[in-house]
């Protein structure tokens with residue numbers, strides 16, 4: 513196992529972002545699940561009392577209601593224990609993966625008295641939290657397939673209409689220039705960089721950070737116009753787009769992998785980028801998307817989300833905005849193309865499209881992503897996945913959590929080379945990480961640039977306004 517030379521971030525440092533998370537953000541996230549469950553329970557209560565419905569269904573609703581109440585109690589207990597820095601309990605044997613892995617790490621942390629909410633490494637504790645939540649649902653009869661963040665994900669996606677229509681129109685306009693774009697690799701490179709920008713800033717719409725967003729907030733974050741993008745260039749701390757492009761150009765009919773992050777708008781931008789890669793470049797013939805099998809960090813893509821995204825954009829009534837007839841045509845055109853890519857297998861997921869939450873005994877290809885394991889140990893923990901990714905022409909890691917796992921969420925000096933922070937994963941496959949900064953860890957930067965940025969905005973590591981585009985080649 514790789515041992516980094518510095519410790520991981522944890523909330524014992526009260527000035528760090530992880531302390532803030534445990535104190536403020538996790539309680540908000542837990543409360544939002546409880547509120548959602550109360551709403552569901554209210555409906556179940558009404559239903560179970562409705563005289564004209566079949567007795568058997570009413571009994572089932574009453575049973576579900578009781579289970580719902582029990583989950584609320586368990587979540588409230590976690591919230592209570594978290595606030596008081598209690599020991600984190602072992603995850604029960606719930607029949608889903610990684611129980612041993614999480615629990616043995618808890619035991620190891622106990623040896624150094626770091627098995628409480630405020631002392632455990634932040635990366636471990638946060639992964640544990642979502643796995644522990646999953647365990648509460650998976651052990652029930654009626655809530656097994658329930659995603660407690662499902663409503664939130666859909667709601668924010670619905671509000672992303674204006675940006676989605678703009679991107680659809682952009683893709684339509686691009687279609688008119690297809691032969692001109694294809695004629696010159698320099699043109700392709702420019703568009704590759706544009707796509708990266710769109711995909712990068714799509715990562716700003718993250719529900720685990722922005723739990724209560726207005727329509728205006730969402731639209732501001734999702735702006736795709738040239739001007740907004742140019743303004744954001746100044747906030748890119750490291751920019752390896754050229755190197756990624758040079759790498760991609762060495763493949764013919766290759767495969768690109770997206771290790772996905774958030775559902776909704778961000779996933780839409782990933783799909784658009786993937787569509788561009790297979791439609792416009794000779795380098796990519798296939799794209800594989802890697803989802804999570806359980807509800808994860810609020811808004812991460814699960815297989816049901818992936819399916820739902822494709823169907824939602826094909827449904828003119830879904831998005832909360834009023835497009836012009838042309839805009840609707842452009843989106844229909846794009847949605848049909850994405851659907852076609854999925855049907856023909858040009859786009860696929862690493863697990864079957866209708867994989868249920870939790871995997872239902874299948875989907876082992878996605879299991880690794882919901883462990884707390886830093887990616888430098890991928891070859892040891894999931895050799896099959898590692899071998900599979902080695903076949904890829906480019907693996908794109910989306911978002912902040914993937915970046916934290918790539919670098920182990922370690923307190924590296926920010927000028928540590930990216931490849932050094934990747935540990936033994938470096939060189940395994942060509943890897944591009946696109947991340948808007950929402951956690952303290954940052955590497956691969958120039959010392960002077962770090963000093964300047966620190967002066968410009970002391971919160972550059974965590975406020976989501978800055979971004980890192982980092983590339984590591986295959987060795």
Ligand SMILES: O=P(O)(O)OC[C@H]1O[C@](O)(CO)[C@@H](O)[C@@H]1O
Pocket residue numbers: 533537638715718720721773774809910911912913914916948950951
């Ligand atoms: O969706 P992303 O970009 O992976 O971000 C996940 C977020 O959750 C966190 O892990 C904190 O809860 C942050 O690192 C980040 O803000």
